[in-house]
Amino acid sequence: MSELPRLILAREHIQQGLTPKELVKRCRAGGLVRVRHGVYVDGEAWRALQPWEQYRIRVSAAAETFTARTVFARHSAASVWGVPTIGQRHPVHALTLQSRGGRSRAGVRRHYADPDGLKVFRREGLLVTGRVRTVLDLAAFTPFAQAIVPLDHVLKPDAAHGLPALSKEILLAGVDGNYAAAAARRIRTAVEFADPRSGSPGESYSRGLMCVAGFQPPELQHEIRDGSGLVGYADYYWKNARLVGEFDGVEKYLKPEYLQGRTASQAVVDEKEREDRIRAAGLRVVRWVWADLMEPARLEQKLAAFGVPRRRARSAAWP
Template sequence: MPDIPRLLLSRDRNLYGLVPNELAKRVKAGALVRVRHGVYVDGPTWRGLKPWEQYRLRIQAAAETFEKPTVFARHSAASVLGIPTIGLHHPVQALTWKNDGGRSRAGVSRHFAARTGLAVVTVEGLLVTDRIRTVLDLAAFIPFTEAIAPLDHVLRRDLVRRLPALTKTDLEGGIGSIYSAAAGRRIRSAIAFADPASGSAGESWSRALIHVAGFDSPVLQHRFSDAAGLVGYTDFYWKESRVVGEFDGEEKYLKPEFLKGQTASQAVVAEKQRENRIRALGINVVRWDWADLKSRRLEDKLAAAGVGRRRTRSAIFDAQKPL
């Protein structure tokens, strides 16, 4: 994400020659945005951030207002650690050492954790649970379909942060006696399903939804060739159904690491040519995007394309909820 914008704390307003009424006026005019009580940021800068970047800034704003050192956890820790999660409107989440059921106050959700054995790291000046504890907490307390993206991510090398890939053994070793028996089962089920071959959070979420909906398991990153040579690698492939599935995320056409020197328009043309070559092999191609994942359109598209099912459709929305 871009550099964290400078935060303006109301307690420091005198340093900028501002009076309380002036802060309110600037917020009303859109020149400032109040990120949380007593914390402001430049309005145009805020509006130029992606939702997940705004979330990261809210975490920073919370840390600026806490009197005591605070350990951020779950989605907040994942945000700081650069681990992708599903969804855009998560509360700021932190740990509490008081076993009183947790509490939410001033826009921050608190979750109990014992200090013993808790692995904490400092990232960009913030205290967060380490990678293993973060993804295990997510797998324990969020729906299965949303827990897969963070797990898939840590099973791959993090090239941006230059972090090694974790193994499933690493993850399973972190469960210990921290979680309830039911939470432990949820975590182990998610770890077993996780796969580093998923190329993005969107692909991970797709794969989990495909599984819950009862479709046959696809092959990931399948290589296709024709008489002219290599066609490319597909996100999903169902050999028996002769169907290829492609997730169209924003990164495929915007991020430099995916464009590989091409412009966005060149990438779109190249993708269409690749699809035509795959179709020429007698393979059906079905594509979907984030909007399809947020609704039931993915399931409808796969069914219409003829993707086989290992069982009849389960109650997909119930299956996403932790037991």
């Protein structure tokens, strides 16, 4: 995540050299954006941010308006830890330690948490639930396909944030005593399905949607070779259908770690040559993009049209 723009607080308008009327005027002109009551950011900087970066700004803005000590959780804690999630319009999530619950208002949703055994971390100047609790909460309270994204992410080292991988054993050890039986079942199912071989949030979400739609699980990062040597590693591979599945996220053509010194146009050319070699090896290729994931029926229709096999019912097994 790039460096986020500085927050401009209305309560510090004198230090900022801005009167309340000037703040309103600049907002109307687009020079400032009101993130939350009393909290603003530079308009140009805000519009240059990705949706998940804007959400991270909203979490910080909420923290600036609270007077009581606040622990952020779920999507909000994930944004602080750098753990990817699905969706762009989440409220800010915070904990309340009062058993009667807390008030959810002004874009902030509060959730009760038993203070006994609750581990709280200070990160980037905010109090947040730990990575384990954060991804378990997401697995318990978000749809299955969405829950796979943060789980896949924490199962491998996070070099960008200097964080080690978490094991499935560590994750499952945090379930007992912290969740109701139904939530615990959802968590264990998602953790069992999670896989550190997933290459990106889009790949993780795709795999979760495939499972929900009833498709047979593909092999991940399948090695493909031809007469000239290694072609590459397929995001997904269905052996019986001789089909390669590829998720085309924007990262492949923009982020330095993917480009490896190439220009975006060269990356497109290289990807086309790679696909030609895959097809020449006798394999078919089906591709999809984020737009297909935002309307899961489109992904399901595309995979079905290419003959991706469905899971066989257990009752159909024959010795």
